[in-house]
Amino acid sequence: MVHVVVVVDAMLGTLAKRLRLAGVDVIYGRSMGDEELLTFLEGRDVFCENGPGGVCTRLLFSRDRGLVAEGQSRGLTCFLAPSGDLDSTWEWAVGVIKWAVGRETEKVRGMDKGGGAEMEIFSPGTRCSRCNSLLDDVPPHLFRGSVPDNVAVGSWGGGLWRCPTCGRFYWAGTHWDDMKRYLAGL
Numbered sequence: 001m002v003h004v005v006v007v008v009d010a011m012l013g014t015l016a017k018r019l020r021l022a023g024v025d026v027i028y029g030r031s032m033g034d035e036e037l038l039t040f041l042e043g044r045d046v047f048c049e050n051g052p053g054g055v056c057t058r059l060l061f062s063r064d065r066g067l068v069a070e071g072q073s074r075g076l077t078c079f080l081a082p083s084g085d086l087d088s089t090w091e092w093a094v095g096v097i098k099w100a101v102g103r104e105t106e107k108v109r110g111m112d113k114g115g116g117a118e119m120e121i122f123s124p125g126t127r128c129s130r131c132n133s134l135l136d137d138v139p140p141h142l143f144r145g146s147v148p149d150n151v152a153v154g155s156w157g158g159g160l161w162r163c164p165t166c167g168r169f170y171w172a173g174t175h176w177d178d179m180k181r182y183l184a185g186l
């Protein structure tokens with residue numbers, strides 16, 4: 001399996017949020033300097049969620065030509081994001097991620113080269129859009145008062161997830177429906 005980490009620079013914050021809603025592991029480098037971003041991309045021995053034996057690949061999406069050129073000169077996988085609205089940037093980003101997964105998958109003998117890797121990357125509703133943590137599945141009735149009543153009493157019919165880091169709640173609704181549509185359309 002291939003685990004992709006996308007590092008997104010300060011100019012692409014809304015893209016970062018949408019990618020996280022799609023389940024992509026995104027480092028939003030708003031508070032990181034250029035050198036810090038590149039050092040992170042070079043990292044090989046940092047914790048990878050996919051665990052030992054998996055493949056972890058790191059990509060940079062940026063609108064800064066100088067930064068992308070510097071990263072590429074160091075052999076890092078850096079991409080200049082196109083200017084344009086969120087939908088077109090998103091479409092571009094998903095295409096690049098699929099390409100990167102395909103490339104890594106090819107490198108590993110005996111791995112599934114089909115949709116399995118793709119499923120692993122795009123899993124809407126698994127990650128906090130605010131802080132990137134993986135969400136916990138929690139019993140809705142324990143959070144009465146913190147979430148809308150129809151979610152808490154279960155009449156909603158869907159589940160409830162909570163971010164263990166920042167405490168934000170998520171339930172299947174407009175955001176995730178939108179996300180499934182975004183992904184289905186590509």
Ligand SMILES: [Zn+2]
Pocket residue numbers: 128129130131132133163164165166167168
């Ligand atoms: Zn969070």
